[in-house]
Amino acid sequence: MPRFPNGRVLLSPSGRQAGEARFVPPGSAPPPCASLARCLRAADDAPTTRCLSAARSCHSAPVHLSSPLQSFARRPAARPHHVHTLYDEIGNIAVKDQASYRYTYHSWWDGREWKSEWREEHPIREQTYRSVCHYTGSQPHAPRRIDEYLVAESMPWPRVISYDDSGNQTGWVYRDSKRRETEWNEENRVSQVRQDGQLLSRILYDGDGERRVHLHHVSGEEETAYHDQHLTLRDGRFITKHIYAGQTRIASKMDPDWFRDPPTIYYHPDHLGSTSFASNNEQALTQRDEYFPSGELWIDASDSRYELRRAYVFTGKELDQATGLYYFGARYYDPRINTWLSPDPILDEYMAGGPGAGVFNPGNLGLYSYTLNNPVNLVDPDGRQTFGGHRNFPPGGVGMGGCRSPSCWTGPEGACFHRMMQMQRMAEQQAQGRVPISPAAAPPRVVRMGGSGQGHVKVPAPAAQPPAASPKPAPAAKPATPPQAASPAKPAQTGQAAAKQPGSSTAPARGGAARSAMYSSNWKTSSLNGAIEKFAPGAGGVRSGGKMIYKNSKTGIEVVHDLEGDYFRIHDPSLSGKRTYLDLDGVVPNNKIDGGRQVGRTQAEYNAVTHFKNAD
Secondary structure, X not given: OOOOOOOOOEEOOOOOEOOOOOOOOOOOOOOOOOOOOOOOEEOOOOOEEEEOOOOOOEEXXXXXXXXXXXXXXXXXXXXXXXXXEEEOOOOOEEEEEEEEEEEEEEEEEOOOOXXXXXXXXXXOHHHOEEEEEEOOOOOOOOOOEEEEEEOOOOOOEEEEEEEOOOOOEEEEEEOOOEEEEEEEOOOOOEEEEEEOOEEEEEEEEOOOOOEEEEEEEOOOEEEEEEEEOOEEEEOOOEEEEEEEEOOEEEEXXXXXXXXXXXXXXXXXXXXXXXXXXXXXXOOXXXXXXXXXXXXXXXXEEEOHHHHHHOOEOHHHOEEEOOOOEEEOOOOEEEOOOOEEOOOOOOHHHHHOOOHHHHHHOHHHHOOOEOHHHOOOOEEOOOOOOOEEOOOOOXXXXXXXXXXXXXXXXXXXXXXXXHHHHHHHHHHHHHHOOOOOOOOOOOOOEEEEOOOOOOOEEEEOXXXXXXXXXXXXXXXXXXXXXXXXXXXXXXXXXXXXXXXXXXXOOOOOOOOHHHHHHHHHHHOEEEOHHHHHHHHOOOOOEEEEOOEEEEEOOOOOOEEEEEOOOOEEEEEOOOOOOOOOEEOOOOOOOOEEEEOOEEEEOOHHHHHHHOOEEEOO
């Protein structure tokens, strides 16, 4: 049977030979491609030439064969590539050192037996470089000059970058020879890209700013028209229909340049949504990609029949092969230099302390930085706001995959960030004449960072001078003992907090601990941090009596956390009447379904479904 150089074989699910994988020295012609479409496993740990089923080209790369629709394991004894990044004091990339290597197979006779090994030979020139970034202009996060140190070059190749008054990148000059020019329309969107005087790309948009026509020059001039996200038309003839599950592209159906049985390409993504594999409707592997952290293609293997239809790669975004840029929707991204071509379009919202804590989150100040310089774990769906990769966080929290905002930082940085947020909110309250009561006596807030498997961070409340006479909270009552009456100096309960709870036939319970002890068995359990992220994202807590209130400055909705009972409610002050608290869907739960019909809830039932035990 054909074997690997070290004597291992490829097996199919039936146990039969699935093909042969042999190393091809650099410069040699590859062997006829063997079908690996139904390869179950490869019991080997060495890099091999990869050939795709019915492919017209093969690709040699330092990776390992495995199930075609699972990640290829990297060789543990070697480093196929490495990336080392240094940052300056404000979070910009100062130095990026990246290297990728080729391997050769060596075997020898030691006098008793044949031995063999894979040896790291020389770096791949196109993928190995050291970039030193200089930020010398008026925009502190926009690189003005990048010196690239290439393999076997004694002097750096400088890339001098220019910007317009709106902060858009208008082009660059590479070593005083290669020149790129980028033109922008009045809405700060890329309209065309030229290089050395030749038109590479021209884009037309509709009234909503969506890209509708893209003329690009790869192998001659080609035109792609985008009817919507589900349908594209290439050169006026070739239609591709895209199939989605939610917002995730899972397949593309080709038509009609295949006259019989037009294929369907299925995408198999990694945790960021980047295409790792693609297969056709015959379960044959048609595409294999791996990436450097910035999104540059490290390994790129594909069936040449689908070459022009494999544009959706890093995080599932379209790669313009003529310019090397990714189109995200609101912005274009250059993976070679790890930056956007234009500043963050929601800067105005950040100024108001909007998404992800706005300007109060120092990471948001890097208007050209991609995903807070954390591209391994975070994604930016449209170029406006960073989120966690959907497989990095378990389901069950707010939104798909739980808490995904930068305000969910972990570790000491997260604790420092939330502490600074609280200090900033208190300063705003004091400036408005509404001095918050000191939270010094409050227990530290436990912040759940990104779901199970992630750490919990205790965020201490900021210190402040207490008022002259601060009433003590009523002592917690035992579950089986009626609580003592509260001190007359205790502040009034907010909204319906003092309303009679289910099971109470006497006066309502007073004090959060007593109320929780008596009624919490009827309450649902939910995440306080998830509720804050959903209803008051980025809000700092303000202490009011025995409660910490997180208020949305735009909607006015408040997440009220009772510190004594460790439960919370969602309050909408704009509502009138007795029912001003919301459920986790943001609605007033006045009604319920009983026996297949809708009936009204009693006040006791309403109270039960608007109290939530804190799960954090």
